[in-house]
Amino acid sequence: MRATASTGSSRSIKVDYLTRVEGEGSILVKLKGDQVQDVQLGIFEPPRLFEGFLRGRHYLEVPDIVARICGICPVAYQMCAVHALERILDITVDPAIRLLRRLLYCGEWIESHALHIFMLHAPDFLGFPDAIRMAAEHRELVELALRLKKIGNQLMIVLGGREIHPISVTVGGFHKVPTKASLRALVDDLSWARDTAIVAARTVAGLPFPDFQQDYEFVALSHPDEYPLNEGRLVSNQGLDIHVSEFGNHFMEQHVKYSNALHCRLRERGAYLVGPLARFNLNFARLPESAQQVAGECDLLPPCLNPFRGIVVRAVELLFACEEALHLIAQYEPPAVPRVEGRVRAGVGHAATEAPRGVLYHRYEIDEHGLIVNAQIVPPTAQNQKRIEDDLWHFVPQLTNLPLDQITAKCEQAVRNYDPCISCATHFVKVEREE
Amino acid sequence: MSSKRVARSGAAAPHEPEPALPETPQRRPTVAVFKFASCDGCQLSLLDAEDELLGVAEAVEIVNFPEATSVMEKGPYDLGLVEGSITTHHDAERIQQVRRQCHTLVTIGACATSGGIQALRNWKDVGGFVRSVYPNPDFIRTLKMSTPVAEHVPVDFELRGCPINKHQLLELISATLAGRKPNIPTYSVCLECKRRANVCVAVARGTACMGPVTQAGCGALCPSFDRGCYGCFGPMESPNTVSLTERFRILGRADDDIVRAFRSYSAWAWQFRQAGEECEKS
Numbered sequence: 195m196r197a198t199a200s201t202g203s204s205r206s207i208k209v210d211y212l213t214r215v216e217g218e219g220s221i222l223v224k225l226k227g228d229q230v231q232d233v234q235l236g237i238f239e240p241p242r243l244f245e246g247f248l249r250g251r252h253y254l255e256v257p258d259i260v261a262r263i264c265g266i267c268p269v270a271y272q273m274c275a276v277h278a279l280e281r282i283l284d285i286t287v288d289p290a291i292r293l294l295r296r297l298l299y300c301g302e303w304i305e306s307h308a309l310h311i312f313m314l315h316a317p318d319f320l321g322f323p324d325a326i327r328m329a330a331e332h333r334e335l336v337e338l339a340l341r342l343k344k345i346g347n348q349l350m351i352v353l354g355g356r357e358i359h360p361i362s363v364t365v366g367g368f369h370k371v372p373t374k375a376s377l378r379a380l381v382d383d384l385s386w387a388r389d390t391a392i393v394a395a396r397t398v399a400g401l402p403f404p405d406f407q408q409d410y411e412f413v414a415l416s417h418p419d420e421y422p423l424n425e426g427r428l429v430s431n432q433g434l435d436i437h438v439s440e441f442g443n444h445f446m447e448q449h450v451k452y453s454n455a456l457h458c459r460l461r462e463r464g465a466y467l468v469g470p471l472a473r474f475n476l477n478f479a480r481l482p483e484s485a486q487q488v489a490g491e492c493d494l495l496p497p498c499l500n501p502f503r504g505i506v507v508r509a510v511e512l513l514f515a516c517e518e519a520l521h522l523i524a525q526y527e528p529p530a531v532p533r534v535e536g537r538v539r540a541g542v543g544h545a546a547t548e549a550p551r552g553v554l555y556h557r558y559e560i561d562e563h564g565l566i567v568n569a570q571i572v573p574p575t576a577q578n579q580k581r582i583e584d585d586l587w588h589f590v591p592q593l594t595n596l597p598l599d600q601i602t603a604k605c606e607q608a609v610r611n612y613d614p615c616i617s618c619a620t621h622f623v624k625v626e627r628e629e
Numbered sequence: 630m631s632s633k634r635v636a637r638s639g640a641a642a643p644h645e646p647e648p649a650l651p652e653t654p655q656r657r658p659t660v661a662v663f664k665f666a667s668c669d670g671c672q673l674s675l676l677d678a679e680d681e682l683l684g685v686a687e688a689v690e691i692v693n694f695p696e697a698t699s700v701m702e703k704g705p706y707d708l709g710l711v712e713g714s715i716t717t718h719h720d721a722e723r724i725q726q727v728r729r730q731c732h733t734l735v736t737i738g739a740c741a742t743s744g745g746i747q748a749l750r751n752w753k754d755v756g757g758f759v760r761s762v763y764p765n766p767d768f769i770r771t772l773k774m775s776t777p778v779a780e781h782v783p784v785d786f787e788l789r790g791c792p793i794n795k796h797q798l799l800e801l802i803s804a805t806l807a808g809r810k811p812n813i814p815t816y817s818v819c820l821e822c823k824r825r826a827n828v829c830v831a832v833a834r835g836t837a838c839m840g841p842v843t844q845a846g847c848g849a850l851c852p853s854f855d856r857g858c859y860g861c862f863g864p865m866e867s868p869n870t871v872s873l874t875e876r877f878r879i880l881g882r883a884d885d886d887i888v889r890a891f892r893s894y895s896a897w898a899w900q901f902r903q904a905g906e907e908c909e910k911s
Contacts, residue, residue, distance in 0.1 A: 195910070211695055213695045213696075213701070214695075214696070214697065215696070215857075216696060217664075217669060218664065218695075240665070240666040240720060240771060241716075241759070241769055241771055242716075242745075242746075243755070243759065243771075244746075244762075245760075246757070246758030246761045249761070251889065252886070252889065258859060258893075262745075262746050262791065262894065264668050264670075265667075265670020265672075265673045265792060266669060266673060269908045292684060313697065323698050324697050326682070326683070326697070326698065330685060336683070339681075340680075343677075347677060347679070355851075356792075357678070358670040358673060359670060359792055359861070361851050361859075364856075369851075369856040370853075370854040370856075403679045410780040418697055419819070437869065443684040449763050449764040450768075454769065456763070522677045532855075536748075548901075555767075555813055569889040606699075626763075
């Protein structure tokens with residue numbers, strides 16, 4: 195919903211409801227002549243207060259409850275919860291369980307990235323309001339996207355029972371683990387998905403990208419042997435290198451009036467970026483050779499500093515997730531038991547994992563009965579909020595010669611670079627111009 | 630606490646006035662999707678119907694669906710799908726406008742049909758919750774209660790589930806367009822378990838299972854994964870919650886655990902609400 199208004203020397207553009215994102219958000223950009231006066235990424239998604247009602251719940255309920263924060267990335271929430279709680283209960287899971295969790299996460303990455311690349315972001319580049327209307331001219335592309343998305347969902351269904359709010363993940367393992375045969379049945383589709391991801395990366399690499407670069411601080415997990423999903427240290431390109439339990443010492447949450455999501459900043463340096471661009475730039479060496487090669491063919495080498503090219507990075511990560519899933523399935527041997535019990539005791543546990551949109555951090559405190567005393571959840575979009583605003587501060591001056599409706603459309607596209615998940619972060623585009 | 634009765638699944642609530650729609654014989658029915666407090670998962674179910682999505686988009690015209698399209702056409706709409714619960718003054722007003730614009734209004738998912746997991750605030754001091762999450766509670770505007778859509782406006786059909794089952798959603802859209810009653814069973818998860826030939830986790834292993842009082846629709850997923858049902862499809866048509874509470878006690882469950890079992894994703898659905906409160910009193 196957009197409106198453009200002119201009153202005397204000032205003009206204003208409003209987009210009251212940011213579309214093709216998950217949840218409810220808005221942006222306000224105030225312009226005076228060619229000067230940006232203010233940028234506010236507003237989040238009007240109603241607060242759901244998860245951290246409040248988690249208090250007093252039993253720790254075993256947490257993975258199912260926190261999944262409900264987000265219908266698009268429930269696995270990310272479940273993974274953070276089980277890792278954090280297992281640290282309190284002193285549980286070390288069987289390597290096969292570790293493998294299955296990584297595999298489940300690959301399913302969510304495939305589904306989420308395919309959805310964002312083709313159905314939410316590509317229409318911006320190709321000039322359509324959505325993928326369904328894009329299908330009138332690009333039917334094959336949309337059909338391919340839907341099949342890719344379905345393959346990600348299939349993986350989640352086999353492992354988790356269903357794609358939205360899977361039901362098999364629990365503290366200590368899974369309620370039930372898959373058979374080798376049920377995973378092998380996915381190999382043909384995943385092989386097709388891998389080959390298609392290569393084509394997809396080359397296709398999106400050919401889209402027109404605005405000439406825009408920023409000096410970002412990228413933050414992502416980093417693991418010595420793997421492209422990060424469930425584990426690793428939190429690192430940045432500006433010297434951050436910490437254990438996830440130190441998160442609170444280095445990051446702070448701020449509450450601004452126009453947003454129902456807390457802004458997360460680095461205490462020392464302010465805004466930073468999480469998500470595919472950060473992961474790619476900080477972990478390029480851990481991508482499989484095929485993904486590195488395709489990135490090279492797409493003229494995508496770290497550091498990539500143009501956020502609009504995030505769509506290509508997502509396609510490279512899509513390829514990674516397919517490769518990784520195939521690799522994990524080939525190695526899989528079912529564990530002796532699907533889950534192990536921990537020793538319930540009072541304590542605090544932290545975890546960070548890589549949700550499709552970037553670092554997700556959870557911290558739980560439980561009492562001696564296993565009931566939650568405190569919970570803290572920092573979703574990726576809350577961390578990117580400030581960075582999205584900063585991008586607009588720097589991007590809008592390039593656009594001031596354009597008509598206001600085009601400025602607005604470009605601003606929305608710039609926001610979608612981040613694949614914001616507003617339901618997670620608990621948001622809207624409005625550009626005003628004074629002349 | 631509100632004693633207002635929630636419209637039953639399947640019951641067509643009377644409402645007026647029906648908005649006039651333009652009469653053009655070739656016109657495709659228009660569908661709009663609206664979001665209130667929720668996780669976006671139920672509307673994502675439509676995009677997750679990968680094999681059917683393009684077919685659906687040919688049969689109907691999707692004219693308002695912010696998660697998927699920048700097209701935002703004004704109503705009236707033939708069919709409105711509403712996700713999410715009502716938790717703010719603004720949303721309480723917005724749902725009235727949405728109702729006036731939709732010829733048929735269907736709520737999808739546990740949030741819209743029963744207030745969702747965020748209805749756990751209804752038993753607590755919401756100010757305390759806000760203070761526990763936000764450093765500047767004054768910035769936050771929220772209602773004391775999270776309530777289902779049917780507590781605010783008449784609803785033509787309620788589709789249960791957290792999340793909904795996408796095949797049920799497709800059946801619902803087809804039925805609405807054909808002007809027939811959707812074939813959405815209101816029996817319990819137990820029937821789905823029997824149909825899948827699952828060994829009963831409650832009888833065989835003493836697992837606390839919400840299946841006997843929970844509406845079918847998931848395909849008995851949790852028992853199929855060796856765990857008890859946790860009630861995410863909400864109460865079935867006539868749940869015997871008293872009997873199940875007794876059963877849980879026999880299995881050695883503490884009353885606190887039983888209250889929590891009823892107070893999850895459909896906590897504010899009156900049958901589960903009552904069961905939890907009875908258990909708390911005793």
